[in-house]
Amino acid sequence: MNPSLALQRFFLKNGMALGIFLLVAVAFWMFILIILPQLFMVDFSLSKNLPPAEIGGPKDVLTFEHYKFMLYGSAKEAGSFNTVDLGVFMRTLLAAFFVTIFDLVLCYPIAYYLAQVAHGGWGRLMVLSLIVPFWVNEILRAFAFRIMFGSAGVINTFLIWAGILDQPYDFIPNNVALYAGLGYAFILLMIFPLYNAIESLDKNQIEAARDMGASWLRIHWRVVIPFAKPGISSGCTMVFMLTAGALAAPQILGGPSSLWFTQIIYQWFNTGGNWPRGSAYAIILLVSTILIVLLVMKIFKVKLGEIAK
């Protein structure tokens, strides 16, 4: 359809006032809230870190030095990399990847149960017990995890009482608490897309497969998972992006020695006082996660449009 005709129809359907409101609202959302700030970030990331007086002056030129810094650090000799930042970066992406896989494995059975098996009271109770903890704010939840995983926390106390451990295990420095906290932080964003996808699967298809002798494993592999693929990718995308970009959980639950990449970004903006470098790092994170998501989608043959379903 040609755009002017489409626009005409759009106004006919919604009326002038509502039509204008919708267009302005969407435009505001897109440009002011999303694109513009990101453009500022790009602009920042390509500028030198100058005192306010010199901004706009002759020294304010386009530079890739912050991106280069991420790669090579401040080292003078060629061939030496910024191993600290790159290491943290890779570890963050890898950890986010595994947290995503962990969430998927954990949430798939729950979502399947809620969507296809549970009916009435049980299902509602389960959904409620999934949602209610998220009324507690993120920081409090992270501290609660910290207390729980602490050396005198519930988990250690229990493990010692049960005779599994004879002295407390340090969950915090070993990052167990961090991964558990991150895994829990975005669990709803995994469950709901999965639930939506699986819920729309006709029960009869599951029964038909079963009737033809399929094992449960094969039913999931051949019928449920292919059908739920858009939900799986949309859940994984959100969890991966948000985990890689999480700040509160790493700040509170991370061990003293281990940094999350967002913490480095935060440091550049905050204590480091170098906004351009922080922006460059943030953009590197954003672009990398987007590329990874697109790559994985390509591998699993998921189209972008399907995710919006």
Next chain:
Amino acid sequence: MSADVELNDVWIKFGDFVAARDVNITIEGGEFFSFLGPSGCGKTTLLRAVSGFLEPSQGTIKIGGQNMAGIGPNKRPTALIFQNLALFPLMAVWENIAFALEVRGMGKAARRKKADELLELIALPGQGDKLVHELSGGQKQRVAIARALAAEPEVLLLDEPLSALDLKLRQHMRTELRAIQQRVGITFIYITHDQGEALTMSDQVAVMREGIIEQVGDGNNIYDHPATSFVASFVGENNLFRGRITGIDGDYAMVDTNVGPLKARMTKTNGEVPLKFNDDAFVFVRPESLKFANGVNYENTVRARIAHQEFEGHFWQVYLDVAQAEKRISMSLVNDGQELGHETGSEVTLGFTPDLAVALPEGPLAAGE
């Protein structure tokens, strides 16, 4: 291979609700057996019990002489065709058909070959690579049948598989289904609320009402010798006169009805007539059994006024008002090239012989009667 199916004293309850009540049925191997009944009477429920998706609350189901209690749907020699077909939308047609073979671990080439053979059988050769949504309703139907047949079941269970099709296609698929059944020679258990379907295709029909099997018999038997008022009113058109038994004469009952005394045949169950003196009774007469008396001396006559007549080509449908009857009655007369001979509005005498009328105990009627 075909297996016989036996339901003994089967009850199925959902909480307090009884969906099937004391069902006793024996289905011979290789038979085309239909369950016929109105929506919600428990047909699907019964079929799900045979295929193993639910266990009867009481009673036993045997397939090929083997008790099926505790045997899951994936282990039974049955294949179910669902009311909505439930084809796998993300698999190609041939993968759908070969799914049961995939489950058994057959190699891809062999699966493909078998699927192509089945596509021949259902008259869809060369369509294996299509996706399900690219097929027409009738084609999907046939793919669902092929998918079920691929599992080589001994009993094929079909849950109203034709209900989503238009009339023309439905009639065509009836013939097709019957032909497929005769070719593969396995037991078909077929569910429908369409009596035409049940009567034309089946060797045996069980008529159901609210979880109860009202009658089992072949099409003729059900149509001509209904065992209950429900069967008489549900299967085919029937005119109903209410009355009370004034006498029994062998297989015939004298009934004093609201349109005068009528004599009608009774359907025996277990060699016994179902009525006795002073019982409340229904007399059913089929539209095609009614004739204009035109001076002939019939044993049963009814005075009526022609309200309306329709010419249908090979027959006339005539609607008449009877003074004391609560409902308009109808008669159909074969078009034998003669004029009908009576005008709308005229008073006529209708006649019929006792053999063409059925007296049954008063009982529930099909909705709309």
